[in-house]
Amino acid sequence: MKILITNDDGIYSPGIAALAKAALNFGQARIVAPDVEQSSMGHAITHSRPLSYKKSPITFEGIDAYRVNGTPADCVALGLHMYPDTEVVLSGINMGLNLGNSMWHSGTLAAAKQAVLLGVKGIALSTSVGKSEPKFENIESYVKQSLDLLLADTTLGLYNINFPPAPKRIKWTRQSIRLYDGNVIPGEDPMGRKHFWITVTPLAPAEENTDRWAVENSFVSITPLRLDLTNEKELTTYL
Incomplete structure (x- = not known):
């Protein structure tokens, strides 16, 4: 299998190295990733x-790797141009979860979406970050299990996977949808300049069997997604 790997944390992230290692179990891997961090860029296109693009300063054993002065979606578009035989795009492993509403602005997921828009299966992978970097060896077997499951099916699809720090098994989930406070907290830097923080405190607990609920309960969450955002139920009231 021909695999293209990217991320939004940048070419230097340990997460992309962990994903590249896992990908070699399934075929030939190539890396095309941002030259700097592009977190929360969403589906921005330059x-x-x-x-x-330039050759990566980081060496990935047995893998051609390039860095791009663009967004995650740019990297996929350019990567598929460079490697038109690509069969699947893997994006991650992101340093931080991409659950629920964060899917809307996730650069990690945007890369997988860009793959699907161009006719190639896209899989986004993320894991939780505490006070230190994730221990990728703790999720290594679950990364392989998840890819075993999704790569066995050759049909076009878009998937979002999230790994808790100590998984106990894999669970299929739906996206968590809940409201946040969205408060704007003003502050001042040491130079006396005003700045603002936007808080994202949830207003309700995660719904059972959603991606967020699963990770909170130590399950690996796999959520199948689609590109069509049409509200079919509401649409039928106008037809």
Whole structure:
């Protein structure tokens, strides 16, 4: 299998190295990733300037790796141009969970979505981050199990996977949808300049069998997604 790997944390992230190691169990891997961190970039596409790529300064054993001066979605578009035989795009492993509403702005998931828009299966992978970097060896077997499950099916699809720090098994889930406070907290830096923080405290607990609930209960969450955002129920009231 021909695999393209990217992320939004950048080419230097230990998460992409962990994913590349796992991908070698399934075929030939190639890496095309941002040259700097692009977290929460969503599905931004660069169109106001040209893109370029360079050989990665980080060596990935047995893998061609390049860094791009663009967004995660840019990396996938350029990567599929460079490697048109790609059969699946893996994005991650992100340093931080991408659950519920965070799917809307996740650069990790955007890379997987860009793959599907271009006709290639896309899988986003993320894990929780505490006060220190994740211990990728603790989730290594579950990364392989998850990819075993999803890569066995060759049909086009989009999937979002989240790994708790100490998984106990894999669970299929739906996206958690809940409201947040969205408060804006003003502050001041040492130079006397005003700044603001936007809080994202949830207003309700996670719903059972959602991605967030699963990870909170130490399950690996796999959520199948679709690109069509149409509210079919509401649409039928106008037809």
